Amino acid sequence: MDQRPADARLFSLDALRGFDMFWIMGAEEIFHHMAKIQGGPLWEGLSHQFTHPAWHGFAAYDLIFPLFLFLAGVATPYSLGKQMEAGKDRKQLLMRVIRRGLLLVVLGIIYNNGLELRPLDEVRFGSVLGRIGLAYMFANIIYLYTRQRGQIIWFGALLLGYWALLAFGAAPGYPMGDLTMEGNVVSWLDRMIMPGKLYLGIHDPEGLFSTLPAISTALLGIYAGNLLKNDPMPQGKKALRLVIMGVVALVLAQLWNLVLPINKNLWTSSFVLQCGGLSLLLLAGFYYVIDIRGYSRWAFFFKVIGMNSILIYLSGLVIDWEHATLGLFKWLGQLAGDPYSIVVLVVCGLAVKWVFLYFLYRQKVFLKV
16 A cells, blocks of 8 residues: 655646546547447447537536646645745745736637737637636635635635526526526626627637636635645545545535536536536545555556646647647558548547657656646
8 A cells, every 4th residue: 555645746636637638638539439430329428428518418528627627726735735834925925826827818818819919809818728727816815815614615605606696697688597698697797898709609618707616616626635635534534535525516516406507608506516526536536546545557647648737738739739640640540441540540649649748757847837
């Protein structure tokens, strides 16, 4: 059994982050292509789970984004908390948090629009990285200036306040509490306030106001990270606590779903609990297997990805991965023949990206934002 110091970097944290990013790297395409080739309920069901619902509802693919944000929160006590314990100036840490958050916003804008000048109304400002940056920033500010009880209060207040906003607000001309894309108050506020263009014209899934409950996603991660790092209870009990919290969150999410649908586009409060519960269960599983039981070799593949998660996300801006894959493995796709050549090339593309990340890992080159 591999018992690590409580304040050591969690192998399971990097591995779970890498597992999360693995699907963003393109692994979900395997299921989509196999569903087209084979058909049948199994492959079609798996393909469906890796497709976002159009509006209300939940699929496994919806978990990828909030899981990453949750894990950013888990890392906070190990990074920011460690610096606070070392006596670093709180104002200095605050400025670092703000700089990092705003840098992620800028990187998100670049990711959406590229490095080119465009008219303001053609620029999309909402982004995945922007939401991570803002939610991370505000959650870490709360962490800097409140104790755990205060963080829990913020967590609940944001979820309840956001529910109230959706329940008692609406776009002009729509009934109170309307939750359609056109009529909900959050999308309307984004249309009124956000500059540039929205992803869906009348709605942006990474809009400004739906970032509010995303702060709670990061705060839940901070609570989990604080439990793993600072709670004196045995490691096995910590894992069990995470499981219990995860199950409770999932039950509450289903109950809340009856009056406030689980909806990734709006990042509804029930969606926060749904993804938070699943994130807690995944963290508990990875933590138990890797950091408690010491079975970590299998997870090295994911750790390599997790150590450079932002880099691989942004890499498509400057690296033509499809061209690189075809240049190296087009022959293998030809040998496989139709219809499976496309699946073989997807797997080869994942391998090319992983080898690139492994090279950086060996050179100790990591993109730190």
